[in-house]
Amino acid sequence: xxxxxxxxxxxxxxxxxxxxxxxxxxxxxxxxxxxxxxxxxxxxxx
Amino acid sequence: xxxxxxxxxxxxxxxxxxxxxxxxxxxxxxxxxxxxxxxxxxxxxxxxxxxxxxxxxxxxxxxxxxxxxxxxxxxxxxxxxxxxxxxxxxxxxxxxxxxxxxxxxxxxxxxxxxxxxxxxxxxxxxxxxxxxxxxxxxxxxxxxxxxxxxxxxxxxxxxxxxxxxxxxxxxxxxxxxxxxxxxxxxxxxxxxxxxxxxxxxxxxxxxxxxxxxxxxxxxxxxxxxxxxxxxxxxxxxxxxxxxxxxxxxxxxxxxxxxxxxxxxxx
Numbered sequence: 067x068x069x070x071x072x073x074x075x076x077x078x079x080x081x082x083x084x085x086x087x088x089x090x091x092x093x094x095x096x097x098x099x100x101x102x103x104x105x106x107x108x109x110x111x112x
Numbered sequence: 113x114x115x116x117x118x119x120x121x122x123x124x125x126x127x128x129x130x131x132x133x134x135x136x137x138x139x140x141x142x143x144x145x146x147x148x149x150x151x152x153x154x155x156x157x158x159x160x161x162x163x164x165x166x167x168x169x170x171x172x173x174x175x176x177x178x179x180x181x182x183x184x185x186x187x188x189x190x191x192x193x194x195x196x197x198x199x200x201x202x203x204x205x206x207x208x209x210x211x212x213x214x215x216x217x218x219x220x221x222x223x224x225x226x227x228x229x230x231x232x233x234x235x236x237x238x239x240x241x242x243x244x245x246x247x248x249x250x251x252x253x254x255x256x257x258x259x260x261x262x263x264x265x266x267x268x269x270x271x272x273x274x275x276x277x278x279x280x281x282x283x284x285x286x287x288x289x290x291x292x293x294x295x296x297x298x299x300x301x302x303x304x305x306x307x308x309x310x311x312x313x314x315x316x317x318x319x320x321x322x323x324x325x326x327x328x329x330x331x332x333x334x335x336x337x338x339x340x341x342x343x344x345x346x347x348x349x350x351x352x353x354x355x356x357x358x359x360x361x362x363x364x365x366x367x368x369x370x371x372x373x374x375x376x377x378x
Contacts, residue, residue: 069183069247076240077171080189083232084163084345091352098359105366 135210139217141358148355155351159344166192166338174334183247188335190240191319192342197237197265198300200230200346204272205297208290218354220286221361223293224276225353229346231269238262249313257306258314261299268296 138144170188177184207223210216241259242252253259272289279285307316318327325332 069181072243072247073171073182073185076186076189076243077167079239079243080193080236083236087229087232087349088345088352091349091356095352095356095359098356098363101363102359102366105363109366 135216141218141361144218145355145358148351152348152351152355155344155348159341159348161341162337163341163345166334166336166341169334170331170338174331175328177331180248183244184331186240186244187331188338190237190244191335192339193233193237193240194262195339196342196346197230197234197262198303199343200226200233201265201268201293201296202300204230204269204293208293211286211290212294218358220283220290221357222350222354223272223286223289225357226350227269227273227276227289229349229353231266231273233346234262234266234269238266254313256312256314257310258303258312261303261306265296265299265303268292268299272296 138147167188171185174185174188176182204223204226207216207219207226211219211223238259241262245254246252272292275289275292276282276285279288304317306312307314319325319332319335327335
């Protein structure tokens with residue numbers, strides 16, 4: 067019985083989870099920054 | 113000239129040792145954001161560096177185990193996630209303590225951001241452990257003391273996340289979650305010593321703080337790199353999420369000034 071599928075699955079699931087968490091955090095941060103910048107612009111104009 | 117990240121020593125409002133000065137100084141969300149923005153790239157790139165070296169070394173260049181063969185390579189992802197699962201929960205409990213006792217303004221937000229990342233680390237620990245268990249033990253799961261106590265930790269994380277969102281007044285949610293985080297700390301020594309207290313299928317710890325490691329240095333080094341990389345990665349992801357949460361709180365306060373929510377409101 068080859069153990070390769072278990073090794074590949076372990077590394078694959080770990081890397082996918084890390085990538086999903088990282089990309090999610092980066093996108094959330096960028097969205098919040100952009101929203102805050104546009105809100106502050108509106109506040110300064112009014 | 114670049115400003116130091118350490119709090120100024122001369123400030124009259126900052127008393128006590130370096131540790132408490134640090135926590136009081138960075139209780140200010142603006143200061144924390146400034147510090148976080150500066151620290152984030154160093155944390156992220158060092159996490160990528162250590163994780164890449166650790167995983168490539170472990171997967172392609174470390175020797176196979178004399179008993180387990182190549183399956184031992186699962187260790188380079190399983191052990192770091194197991195350590196993160198426990199240390200993440202310890203951080204969650206620490207945030208609970210800071211929130212309930214000292215009403216630290218950022219403790220609740222930090223706990224809310226650590227929870228999901230810690231739950232993912234615990235889920236990864238359980239899944240990679242199962243994938244390691246199948247070829248070695250012949251089964252994906254046994255109701256072994258170590259495995260069961262880690263599963264309980266996963267449920268504690270889920271409970272913490274649910275409690276934060278369970279109340280209409282979010283402060284009540286934060287408070288309930290902080291109490292759960294502190295009560296759940298009892299599971300951490302059970303996880304740690306389960307392999308000593310009970311006769312388990314899970315092997316005893318190969319690395320402890322008190323004894324010399326029982327694994328070969330040719331496996332220990334890639335494991336150490338992987339552990340450092342995963343730890344830095346965990347910190348980097350939590351920091352990015354916390355920075356986003358602070359900005360989102362500012363946005364809500366700007367959009368709904370009548371519902372202004374200070375960081376440490378009760």
